[in-house]
Amino acid sequence: MSRGSEFLVVANRLPVDRIVGADGEPAWRRSPGGLVSAIAPVMRRRHGTWIGWTGAPGEELEPFEEDGMALVPIAQSAEEVELYYEGFSNATLWPLYHDVVAPPVYDRAMWDAYVRVNERFAEAAAKVAGKDAIVWVQDYQLQLVPAMLRKLRPDLRIGFFLHIPFPPLELFWQLPWRRQILEGLLGADLVGFQLPGAAANFVRLCRRLLEARYVRHDVYWDDRIVRARAFPISVDVSELNDLIEREDVLERVQEIRSDLGDATILLGVDRLDYTKGIAQRLQAFGELFGDGDLKPGQAVFVQIATPSRERVEQYQLLREDIEQQVGRINGEYGEIGFPVIHYLHSSYDRAELTALYLAADVMVVTPLRDGMNLVAKEYVACRRDMRGALVLSEFAGAAAELRRGAFQVNPYDIDGLKGTILAALDAEPAEQARRMRSMRRRVIEHDVDRWAREFLSELENPAHPVPVTDPALEG
Numbered sequence: 001m002s003r004g005s006e007f008l009v010v011a012n013r014l015p016v017d018r019i020v021g022a023d024g025e026p027a028w029r030r031s032p033g034g035l036v037s038a039i040a041p042v043m044r045r046r047h048g049t050w051i052g053w054t055g056a057p058g059e060e061l062e063p064f065e066e067d068g069m070a071l072v073p074i075a076q077s078a079e080e081v082e083l084y085y086e087g088f089s090n091a092t093l094w095p096l097y098h099d100v101v102a103p104p105v106y107d108r109a110m111w112d113a114y115v116r117v118n119e120r121f122a123e124a125a126a127k128v129a130g131k132d133a134i135v136w137v138q139d140y141q142l143q144l145v146p147a148m149l150r151k152l153r154p155d156l157r158i159g160f161f162l163h164i165p166f167p168p169l170e171l172f173w174q175l176p177w178r179r180q181i182l183e184g185l186l187g188a189d190l191v192g193f194q195l196p197g198a199a200a201n202f203v204r205l206c207r208r209l210l211e212a213r214y215v216r217h218d219v220y221w222d223d224r225i226v227r228a229r230a231f232p233i234s235v236d237v238s239e240l241n242d243l244i245e246r247e248d249v250l251e252r253v254q255e256i257r258s259d260l261g262d263a264t265i266l267l268g269v270d271r272l273d274y275t276k277g278i279a280q281r282l283q284a285f286g287e288l289f290g291d292g293d294l295k296p297g298q299a300v301f302v303q304i305a306t307p308s309r310e311r312v313e314q315y316q317l318l319r320e321d322i323e324q325q326v327g328r329i330n331g332e333y334g335e336i337g338f339p340v341i342h343y344l345h346s347s348y349d350r351a352e353l354t355a356l357y358l359a360a361d362v363m364v365v366t367p368l369r370d371g372m373n374l375v376a377k378e379y380v381a382c383r384r385d386m387r388g389a390l391v392l393s394e395f396a397g398a399a400a401e402l403r404r405g406a407f408q409v410n411p412y413d414i415d416g417l418k419g420t421i422l423a424a425l426d427a428e429p430a431e432q433a434r435r436m437r438s439m440r441r442r443v444i445e446h447d448v449d450r451w452a453r454e455f456l457s458e459l460e461n462p463a464h465p466v467p468v469t470d471p472a473l474e475g
C-alpha cells in the first residue's frame with residue numbers, strides 16, 4: 001500500500017462489486033445503495049483513495065484503479081462477513097437504528113467481529129493516509145474507526161458521516177455496547193448526520209451516557225471539541241441532467257411506456273429491504289383495484305427490488321413475503337395481458353433507472369424509516385419536464401426538504417396511503433408542475449456536490465460558519 005494520500009474515504013464497501021461477467025470472467029459493477037451513489041462523484045473530483053471491501057468473502061486483492069478512483073481493498077473472511085457484515089452491521093445496528101422495525105439481534109460473537117474488522121479498516125487507513133490528511137469515514141458499519149484511527153494517527157483530521165438515522169436515546173439504550181459505539185464516534189472531529197434531530201439525539205446520548213460536557217451541538221471530549229452537525233445528503237444532479245438528455249434514454253422511455261400498454265405507471269425503486277415499506281405500498285395499490293378505483297390495464301405498478309443482504313434471515317423472510325404478495329395481487333386483480341404489478345428483482349444501470357423515472361407518472365417512496373432516500377431526490381432531479389408526482393413517506397429523511405411538493409403519507413396508514421395515491425394520480429398538470437418546481441428548487445440547489453463541500457469545509461476549517469440547522473429542515 002502506498003502511503004501519502006491527502007484525501008481518503010473509508011467505507012465498508014468499495015464503490016464497485018466483484019461480479020462474474022457475461023463472458024465468465026471476473027468484472028466490476030457499481031455497488032448498490034445511496035452511500036456509493038453519493039460519494040463516488042466526490043471521490044472522482046478529489047482524486048482521493050477509497051478503502052473498502054469488494055463484497056466477496058475471503059478475497060485478497062492489491063490496490064487498483066477503477067472508474068477514475070484509487071481503490072484499496074480490505075479482505076473479510078467468510079466468518080467475518082457472517083458476523084460483522086450480515087451480523088452486527090445488518091442484523092443488529094441496521095434494525096436498531098431504523099426504529100426497530102425488525103427485532104435487532106444482540107450477539108457477543110458478532111460484536112467481537114465488528115471490533116476486529118473496524119480495527120482492520122483503521123489500520124489500513126493509518127497506513128495509506130499522508131501526513132495531516134483528511135479521512136472521511138462512512139456509515140454504521142465503521143463507527144469504531146474514528147477513535148481507533150485517532151489513536152494510531154493523531155495528526156489526521158477525521159470526519160464521520162452516518163447515512164442512516166441515528167436513534168433516540170430510548171432505543172439506543174438497548175445496545176449492550178452503547179458506550180463503545182459513542183466513544184468510537186467521538187474519535188472524529190466532525191460527526192455528520194442526515195437531519196438535525198439525529199445530531200441532537202447523539203449529543204443527548206453523549207451527555208446522558210458519558211456525562212460529556214456540551215455546548216449546543218459541540219461535545220467536549222478528551223480535550224477536544226467534537227462537532228455534531230446535520231448535512232442532508234443529495235444526488236448528482238449534473239449526472240442525471242446528462243442522462244435525461246441522452247437519445248437512448250428517451251427512446252427507452254417510449255419503449256417502457258408502450259410495453260406497458262400506455263397504462264398510468266406507478267414506480268417503486270428500492271433495495272429489497274424491510275425498512276422500505278414495499279408491502280404497505282403494494283397492499284394499498286392492490287386494494288384500489290378491489291375497491292374499483294383502478295382497473296387492470298389502466299394503471300400498473302413497476303416495483304424494482306434490488307437484491308440486498310440475501311443471507312440475512314429478515315431479508316429472506318421479506319423476499320418470500322413480497323413475492324407471495326405480488327403473486328396474490330396479480331392473481332386476484334390481473335387479467336390476461338394485464339398484470340397489475342411488474343416485480344423485478346434485479347439491479348439496473350443508471351440509464352435504465354433514469355428511463356424508468358421519466359416513464360413514471362407517480363413515484364411511490366414509502367419507507368417505514370429511512371435516513372434520507374436518494375431515490376425520491378433522483379426522481380425529482382430527473383423531472384425537468386415538471387411532470388409526475390411523488391408520494392413520499394413522512395418517515396424518510398427527504399420529507400423534511402420535499403415537504404411542500406410531495407404527497408406526504410404515513411405508510412402505516414393503508415387507507416391514507418390509498419387516498420394519497422389516488423390524489424397523486426388525479427393531480428392536474430398545473431398542480432404537478434407547481435409541486436415539482438418547489439421540490440426541484442431544493443434538490444438542484446442542494447445537490448451532492450454541495451453536501452460534500454459543506455461537510456468537508458466544516459471538517460477542514462472548523463471556524464467556517466455552518467448553521468447548526470437549515471431552516472428548511474426545521475419541523
Ligand code: ADP
Nearest residue numbers: 033034035037270271306346347348373374375
Ligand atoms: P439505500 O441507501 O437504503 O439503498 P437510497 O434510496 O438512499 O436507499 O439509495 C439507493 C440508491 O441505489 C439510489 O442511488 C438508487 O438509484 C440506487 N438503486 C436502487 N435500486 C437500484 C437498482 N435496481 N439498480 C441500480 N441502482 C439502484
Ligand code: G6P
Nearest residue numbers: 013032033034035139163164309
Ligand atoms: C445503505 C447504507 C450503505 C450500504 C447500502 C447498501 O445505503 O447506508 O452503507 O452500503 O445501503 O447496502 P450493502 O449492505 O449492500 O452495502
